[in-house]
Amino acid sequence: xxxxxxxNISLTIGLGLLIFLIxxxxxxxxxxxxxxxxxxxxxxxxxxxxxxxxxxxxFGRDLYTAMVVGVWQxxxxxxxxxxxxxxxxxxxxxxxxxxxxLVDAAIKFICQILTPIPAFLIQVVIASSIDKRDVTIITMxxxxxxxxxxxxxxxxxxxxxxMRERQFVAVxxxxxxxxxxxxxxxxxxxxxxxxxxxxxxxxxxAVFASFYLAVIGLGPLREPLLGNTIWAAQSxxxxxxxxxxxxxxxxxxxxxxLGSLALINMGLDEMANPRIRNxx
Amino acid sequence: xxxxxxxxxxxxxxxxxxxxxxxxxxxxxxxxxxxRFAELARLGGFSAGELxxxxxxxxxxFGLDKPLMQQxxxxxxxxxxxxxxxxxxxxxxxxxxxxxxxxxxxxxxxxVTTILSFVIGNLVGALAAWPLSPRWVRGVSTSFILxxxxxxxxxAILLIFFVAFKLNILPIAGAYxxxxxxxxxxxxxxxxxxxxxxPGIALIFxxxxxxxxxxxxxxxxxxxxxYVVFAEHKGLSSYTIFKDYYLRNAMxxxxxALALALGNVITSAIVVETIFGLPxxxxxxxxxxxxxxxxxxxxxxxxxxxxxxxxxxxxxLLYPLLDPRVRQGQE
Numbered sequence: 065x066x067x068x069x070x071x072n073i074s075l076t077i078g079l080g081l082l083i084f085l086i087x088x089x090x091x092x093x094x095x096x097x098x099x100x101x102x103x104x105x106x107x108x109x110x111x112x113x114x115x116x117x118x119x120x121x122x123f124g125r126d127l128y129t130a131m132v133v134g135v136w137q138x139x140x141x142x143x144x145x146x147x148x149x150x151x152x153x154x155x156x157x158x159x160x161x162x163x164x165x166l167v168d169a170a171i172k173f174i175c176q177i178l179t180p181i182p183a184f185l186i187q188v189v190i191a192s193s194i195d196k197r198d199v200t201i202i203t204m205x206x207x208x209x210x211x212x213x214x215x216x217x218x219x220x221x222x223x224x225x226x227m228r229e230r231q232f233v234a235v236x237x238x239x240x241x242x243x244x245x246x247x248x249x250x251x252x253x254x255x256x257x258x259x260x261x262x263x264x265x266x267x268x269x270a271v272f273a274s275f276y277l278a279v280i281g282l283g284p285l286r287e288p289l290l291g292n293t294i295w296a297a298q299s300x301x302x303x304x305x306x307x308x309x310x311x312x313x314x315x316x317x318x319x320x321x322l323g324s325l326a327l328i329n330m331g332l333d334e335m336a337n338p339r340i341r342n343x344x
Numbered sequence: 345x346x347x348x349x350x351x352x353x354x355x356x357x358x359x360x361x362x363x364x365x366x367x368x369x370x371x372x373x374x375x376x377x378x379x380r381f382a383e384l385a386r387l388g389g390f391s392a393g394e395l396x397x398x399x400x401x402x403x404x405x406f407g408l409d410k411p412l413m414q415q416x417x418x419x420x421x422x423x424x425x426x427x428x429x430x431x432x433x434x435x436x437x438x439x440x441x442x443x444x445x446x447x448x449x450x451x452x453x454x455x456v457t458t459i460l461s462f463v464i465g466n467l468v469g470a471l472a473a474w475p476l477s478p479r480w481v482r483g484v485s486t487s488f489i490l491x492x493x494x495x496x497x498x499x500a501i502l503l504i505f506f507v508a509f510k511l512n513i514l515p516i517a518g519a520y521x522x523x524x525x526x527x528x529x530x531x532x533x534x535x536x537x538x539x540x541x542x543p544g545i546a547l548i549f550x551x552x553x554x555x556x557x558x559x560x561x562x563x564x565x566x567x568x569x570x571y572v573v574f575a576e577h578k579g580l581s582s583y584t585i586f587k588d589y590y591l592r593n594a595m596x597x598x599x600x601a602l603a604l605a606l607g608n609v610i611t612s613a614i615v616v617e618t619i620f621g622l623p624x625x626x627x628x629x630x631x632x633x634x635x636x637x638x639x640x641x642x643x644x645x646x647x648x649x650x651x652x653x654x655x656x657x658x659x660x661l662l663y664p665l666l667d668p669r670v671r672q673g674q675e
Contacts, residue, residue, distance in 0.1 A: 177353075180653050181361045182607030185645040189365050192633055192641050193372040272495060276615050279497060280630050294501065298619060303509050303516045315501040319494055326493030330557075 075331020081324030085135065092132030100126040101133040101288045112309050119309035121293070122300050127313050130288035135317055137201050137289050141274045144205040145212065146267030153216025153262060158247065160217065161224035172221070175214040183211040184276055191282040199284040208273045215269075216262040223258050227251050257336035264332055268325040275318060290314040350657045361649040362423040365642045366416055377402045377432065379636040426650075428643030432636075439643030442628050449519065450624035453540065454613045457547035458602075464548070465555025466598055470591050472556060473563025476582050488556040496550025496612045500619045503542045515539050517621040543620045550612060551605070558601060562594040569593070596667050603659035606652050 069076045099105050103123035110120040118127040160171040190207045191199070227233060228251070236250045277283055278291025281299075285292060297311035378399045408415065422428065428439035465488075471477045472485035508516040515521065520535050566572060567590070575589045617626030625644055632640035 177356055177360050180357050180604075180607065180656055181364075181649050182611055182652060184607075184611040185648055186361070186364055188629070188633075189642060189645055190368055192638065193369045195372070275495070276497070276611065279615055280618055280626075281633055294497075303504055308505055308509050311501050312505050315498045319498050322495065322498075323490070323493040330489075330492075 072331050072334055074327045075335070078324045078327030078329075078331055081320055082328065085320060085324065089132055089135045089139070092128075093136060096129045096132050098129070098133065100129040102286070109307060111307075118313045119307075121296065121310050122302075122307065123296070125288065127293070127309065130293055131290070131313055131317055134288045134290040134293060134314060135321065137287060138271055138274070138318075138321060140201055141205045141208065141289075142267040142271040144202070145209040145270035145274070146263055148205075148209045149212045149266040149270070150216050150259065150263045152213040153220050153266075154259060156213070156217040157220025158224055160221045161228065162243070162247070168221075171217065175218055178211070178214050181211075184273060186211050187273055187277055188280070188282060191277050196285060199282075201284060201287060201289075204274050204277070204284060204289075205270070207277070208270045212266060212269050212273070216266060219258065219262050220255065223255055224251060227254060257332065261329060261332040261336050264325060264329045268322065268329060271321060271325065290318050347661060350661060354653045354657045357653040358423065358646075358650050359420065362420055362646055363416075365645060366419050369638065369642070370412070377408075379638075423646055423650075426647070428646060429639040431632075431640050432638070439640050440647075442640060443625065443644060443647055446624050446628045449622055450610075450613060450617065450626070453543060453547065453617070453622070453624065454609060457544050457613070458551070458609055460544075461548040461551045462555060462598070462602060465552045466559045466591075466595060468552070469556040469559025470563050470586070470594060472560045473567070474586060474590065475567060476586075485556065486560070489553050489560070491549050492553025492557055494550060494553070496546045497615050497619055499550050500543065500546035500616050503546055504619075507542060514542055517619075519622050539620075539622075543616050543622060546616055547613060550616075551609060554605065555598065559594060559598060562597060563590065566590055566594050599659065599663065599666060603656045606655055610648055610652065 097105075103125055106116065106120050106124055106126045108120055108122055108124040110116050112119040116126055116128065118131060120126050121130075156171055160168045187207050187210075190210065191204075194203060194207075233246060233250055236246050241249070274283070274289070275291040278289050279295050279298075281295050283289050283292045283295065291314075293314040294311050297307070300307075300310075302308070302310040378395075381395055381398055381402075410418075426440055428443075430436070430438050431442055434442065468485040468488050471481055472488075474482075477485075504516055508514050515538060519539055520532065521539075571593075572585065572589050575585045580589075614624070614626035614629060617624040618630045621627065625648070628640065629644050631637070632644070
């Protein structure tokens with residue numbers, strides 16, 4: 065086990081970063097006063113100091129508190145949208161690959177038509193059609209998820225298709241297992257690494273997409289989501305006014321989040337496709 | 345036949361995108377015209393009763409009182425002829441005019457950064473996988489993969505902080521210095537270029553990681569191919585093998601990947617533009633979002649979707665020129 069982590073460096077670093085982020089957030093959530101993440105709570109425009117670790121912004125929010133809440137909210141969006149997308153992907157992928165024929169053709173066709181449409185732009189349309197006062201963390205997750213189930217569907221579908229032809233499935237068929245048993249006892253366990261990789265990729269996409277939406281001002285404006293904080297800083301011309309800590313803090317937090325997810329994703333890829341490993 | 349099929353696919357993509365943008369706003373209970381005028385009313389002006397009258401007359405002018413299906417067909421017809429309606433905010437201007445004004449900025453930025461990041465990324469990725477490159481070259485080039493997790497927007501903010509804010513050698517934002525008049529003089533062009541450096545770097549490095557990663561994978565696969573082994577046994581110089589046998593073959597799938605990545609490239613460019621306040625499509629989009637100018641939002645979304653779908657089809661049509669193997673497969 066430890067040896068494996070030594071070999072799969074990206075997985076190790078990625079998980080390490082993730083654990084650090086979880087500890088930061090959990091410790092933060094236990095110690096902060098939630099009120100300070102919202103406007104008019106502390107003295108505005110203070111640079112980072114011992115009292116205000118990451119400074120305070122123009123509206124009187126403590127940016128450390130805002131970051132803890134922001135990372136937590138980002139995690140909620142990522143996990144919700146990621147899980148939903150992966151589950152839809154698994155279900156549709158299995159249906160598509162298992163029933164083949166017309167159903168398969170239809171699902172594949174819909175995925176292929178939707179894939180070239182830049183998902184972000186459709187998300188912009190959806191997000192801007194929602195009343196700005198109604199936007200919450202949950203609606204953000206829904207908006208992001210609506211256009212992100214195609215990739216996992218195609219991945220799972222192709223994996224199930226290739227697995228169906230493998231010998232162990234043929235053996236299971238010959239030994240008299242029915243289709244459901246084959247799906248759950250033979251194919252599903254072998255798909256787990258791919259599902260894990262698809263899930264992490266989904267979470268990455270969801271975090272990325274909700275971040276972009278928030279940066280251009282389509283996030284839940286009241287919440288201290290990381291993208292929202294950057295949007296607010298940009299709208300107040302933070303750099304021109306010399307409040308550099310306002311946008312830089314949340315950017316660094318976002319880099320850590322996306323970086324750890326990307327590294328974990330690469331590590332899982334290596335786990336799922338040992339061929340990459342062998343060739344090196 | 346192949347061309348026809350591709351064209352049909354483009355039409356289908358555009359049709360489904362416009363169907364989505366048509367129906368989503370109509371499912372939600374927001375009325376774009378009322379939103380817009382309610383905002384104007386807040387800023388002072390007319391009373392609530394007048395507001396309803398104005399909304400009604402504008403709804404008529406935009407054909408919103410017609411049956412839904414009629415509206416739908418008008419809309420699809422409009423999209424297919426690139427007629428996205430007029431801006432509510434800058435009224436006599438049509439959406440297409442707004443797009444045309446800002447498009448050169450965005451195209452310039454995207455074209456330069458995409459070509460550079462594609463070329464650099466593929467070279468670095470190839471070097472990372474090439475067994476004869478020195479150890480340190482492989483180490484350095486492999487580490488470029490780390491950029492994969494960093495979106496260009498975040499790079500942009502860090503670049504503004506370090507280069508523009510701390511070191512103060514490049515401007516923080518804007519397309520040209522305040523006080524200069526847009527003109528085709530040498531000084532002005534130089535000023536514009538200076539303002540494009542940071543957005544450019546952010547976009548290049550933001551998309552570099554993906555190219556390095558996929559090219560490295562491709563390179564590892566190609567090393568084992570018979571023609572590379574054959575070229576080695578023929579005693580060709582390693583430079584020739586690298587350039588003509590290894591790089592050229594590994595590049596081919598990357599061209600298709602480039603077409604697939606176009607949507608992401610444009611998305612990133614738009615968001616980076618808003619960070620730097622460049623007057624491109626992203627700026628028009630963010631202004632439209634701020635002022636509830638819905639037709640402009642939908643227009644930009646559809647315009648980009650059409651552009652991406654057409655470009656992807658073009659790449660696929662031109663691909664056989666690059667790869668003779670595909671050409672034979674089709675015939």
